[in-house]
Amino acid sequence: xxxxxxxxxxxxxxxxxTLGQRIQALKSQGIDVISLxxxxxxxxxPPAVIETLHEFARRDDTHGYTGYVGLPNxxxxxxxxxxxxxxxxxxxxxEVLPLLGSKEGIVNLALAYLDTGDKAxxxxxAYPSYAMGTRLAGGDVNWIPMSHEDRFLIKVDQIPSxxxxxxxxxxxxxxxxxxxxxxxxxxYQHMVDFCREHQLILASDNPYVDVTYxxxxxxxxxxxxxxxxxxxxxxSLSKTFNMGGWRLGAAVGNAxxxxxxxxxxSNVDSGHFRPIYEAGTIALNTTxxxxxxxxxxxxxxxxDRIMQTLPHIGLQADNPKGSLYIWAKTANxxxxxxxxxxxxxxxxxxxPGGAYxxxxxxxxxxxxxxxxxxxxxxxxxxxxxxHQSSLV
Ligand SMILES: Cc1ncc(COP(=O)(O)O)c(C=O)c1O
Numbered sequence: 001x002x003x004x005x006x007x008x009x010x011x012x013x014x015x016x017x018t019l020g021q022r023i024q025a026l027k028s029q030g031i032d033v034i035s036l037x038x039x040x041x042x043x044x045x046p047p048a049v050i051e052t053l054h055e056f057a058r059r060d061d062t063h064g065y066t067g068y069v070g071l072p073n074x075x076x077x078x079x080x081x082x083x084x085x086x087x088x089x090x091x092x093x094x095e096v097l098p099l100l101g102s103k104e105g106i107v108n109l110a111l112a113y114l115d116t117g118d119k120a121x122x123x124x125x126a127y128p129s130y131a132m133g134t135r136l137a138g139g140d141v142n143w144i145p146m147s148h149e150d151r152f153l154i155k156v157d158q159i160p161s162x163x164x165x166x167x168x169x170x171x172x173x174x175x176x177x178x179x180x181x182x183x184x185x186x187x188y189q190h191m192v193d194f195c196r197e198h199q200l201i202l203a204s205d206n207p208y209v210d211v212t213y214x215x216x217x218x219x220x221x222x223x224x225x226x227x228x229x230x231x232x233x234x235x236s237l238s239k240t241f242n243m244g245g246w247r248l249g250a251a252v253g254n255a256x257x258x259x260x261x262x263x264x265x266s267n268v269d270s271g272h273f274r275p276i277y278e279a280g281t282i283a284l285n286t287t288x289x290x291x292x293x294x295x296x297x298x299x300x301x302x303x304d305r306i307m308q309t310l311p312h313i314g315l316q317a318d319n320p321k322g323s324l325y326i327w328a329k330t331a332n333x334x335x336x337x338x339x340x341x342x343x344x345x346x347x348x349x350x351x352p353g354g355a356y357x358x359x360x361x362x363x364x365x366x367x368x369x370x371x372x373x374x375x376x377x378x379x380x381x382x383x384x385x386x387h388q389s390s391l392v
Contacts, residue, residue: 070098114139180320
């Protein structure tokens with residue numbers, strides 16, 4: 001067998017793939033594992049979305065290739081959503097690029113901009129694809145510290161100037177996976193001003209913008225003044241409309257950056273299945289705000305149940321105003337040990353904070369994407385387990 005490409009040596013196996021194998025091994029022994037690790041919505045999309053998929057899949061004329069820039073009505077729906085939701089005007093033909101989920105765009109953006117030796121600035125607790133995409137492209141990751149004291153907001157004025165040499169991309173993500181941190185418009189304004197000053201691309205990954213609690217409305221980076229000069233934002237239908245498996249999103253913002261991203265994409269994929277674009281268009285154009293609010297109240301209730309339980313299971317966390325996660329600090333500062341022990345002894349799976357970067361070692365991530373019934377079982381199990389566990 002030929003050896004795999006050397007670039008893969010910088011790329012560990014995707015963390016959730018490995019954890020999934022361990023969970024599968026326990027399940028194959030007949031053990032009932034409850035998963036609080038994966039950030040996948042457990043509820044269905046709005047009914048009109050499913051009906052549209054059916055309707056278009058039944059037609060004879062919807063099965064061919066759709067082209068590299070998606071359908072015009074989907075691009076228009078994304079632009080309309082940005083106008084309605086954030087007051088941001090986008091030209092659907094130049095400033096919206098459909099994606100097969102935002103993860104694809106995140107990795108392809110790195111391939112589009114980073115040569116060997118180029119750097120991406122990545123928060124040191126972050127969704128793993130920013131660092132992995134950078135490495136896949138042959139670039140280097142410069143970690144930007146994030147801290148609890150700063151509410152896990154990156155402080156651009158504290159980025160050392162040495163880190164900026166050969167840097168091309170700054171990754172940000174609010175509401176944040178995994179910390180649940182949120183940003184205000186003024187935070188984005190600092191980031192935009194900084195990126196314009198230092199000729200960086202601001203890559204704002206924003207899939208949780210509509211997953212918020214306690215009446216918080218999360219902004220888009222594109223609302224900041226002059227944002228379009230340097231910003232690309234990744235939006236996704238995965239979390240906003242419970243459509244994770246449908247793989248539909250878009251990159252929006254600076255037309256030149258989108259054109260460069262398309263140069264990679266058009267050589268890698270051939271667009272989506274038309275019924276999916278049509279269903280996504282319906283999701284964006286017709287879902288009542290009330291549907292999103294009601295769904296968010298379900299997550300909020302789960303968040304509150306978990307927050308009540310944390311003090312009884314050796315964990316501590318800030319109440320998140322957004323995202324699908326609680327970022328909990330372990331009493332002994334060792335998230336990996338907590339996760340291992342909870343999986344082996346209580347058969348409840350969490351994600352260890354270290355999987356999100358060097359700054360996350362003391363933490364674990366708890367997902368809200370689990371049914372109320374299974375969540376109650378998990379909390380009950382954990383409460384009985386913790387005091388007699390090998391952790392105390
Ligand atoms: C921060 C963040 N970005 C991007 C993604 C990928 O989302 P998509 O389903 O749009 O590829 C996720 C998925 O969990 C995420 O948490």
